[in-house]
Amino acid sequence: MSPPNHTYAAVVVIIDGCTVKCLAKAKTPFIDGLIERGSYSLSCKSIYPTVTYAAHSSILTGVKPYAHGIVGNTFYDRELDKIIDLDKYDVNSLLLSRTLFEMVEGIKAAVGEPVTKGADIVVTKEEVQSSGLWKQDEYAVEKAIDIIVKQRPTLMVINLP
Numbered sequence: 001m002s003p004p005n006h007t008y009a010a011v012v013v014i015i016d017g018c019t020v021k022c023l024a025k026a027k028t029p030f031i032d033g034l035i036e037r038g039s040y041s042l043s044c045k046s047i048y049p050t051v052t053y054a055a056h057s058s059i060l061t062g063v064k065p066y067a068h069g070i071v072g073n074t075f076y077d078r079e080l081d082k083i084i085d086l087d088k089y090d091v092n093s094l095l096l097s098r099t100l101f102e103m104v105e106g107i108k109a110a111v112g113e114p115v116t117k118g119a120d121i122v123v124t125k126e127e128v129q130s131s132g133l134w135k136q137d138e139y140a141v142e143k144a145i146d147i148i149v150k151q152r153p154t155l156m157v158i159n160l161p
Contacts, residue, residue: 009148010104011038012157014059014113016052020044053086053114060115060157061097069096092117106154109147112140113159121147129161136161 013034015023020042023031034040047058047065049072057070065071074085091114101108101118109121112128123143131139137160144158 009153010155011144011148012059012100012155014056014157014159016056016159016161053091056113056115056159057091057095057097060099060101060113061095062100063097067097069094086114091115100155100157104155107151108155109144109151109153109157111144111147111156111158112136112161113157119157121151121153123147125159125161128159 013031024042046055051073053073054065054070057068058064061068070086070091073087074083076082077084095115095117099115099117101110101116101120103118107121108119109123110116110119111123112125113119113122114125116122116124123140128136128140128143140158140160144156147153148156
């Protein structure tokens with residue numbers, strides 16, 4: 001018997017700012033369908049403080065902030081004597097740990113995700129967020145589907161802001 005002519009991809013969906021408790025209480029038929037057909041965890045715990053750049057860095061490196069080096073969305077750089085705002089600075093250049101994108105073989109894609117070090121295909125967080133406040137998640141999902149269909153990545157990380 002020959003193998004199927006498709007490959008499976010790991011798709012990581014990050015719902016930024018959504019706690020597991022809130023997700024469990026919400027009516028989410030689409031997400032519920034994904035959960036029924038895939039693997040998931042509702043027992044995950046975030047780092048503290050639960051801020052985007054530090055948390056996403058932990059998700060995508062598998063280590064805590066003291067190991068990957070991203071301790072918040074902003075921090076004071078003593079050498080430069082200024083505050084670094086990661087909304088205006090590339091978080092990837094500061095990471096001290098390897099990302100999942102760097103560890104996985106094949107095509108890797110990131111949509112709306114600020115941590116992209118090692119990704120082959122990137123739809124920036126800024127692009128997703130420029131699509132309008134109430135359209136950001138829809139835009140990110142549409143871009144992700146397009147990439148999955150055309151590029152067939154091994155790993156896809158989608159951040160829904």
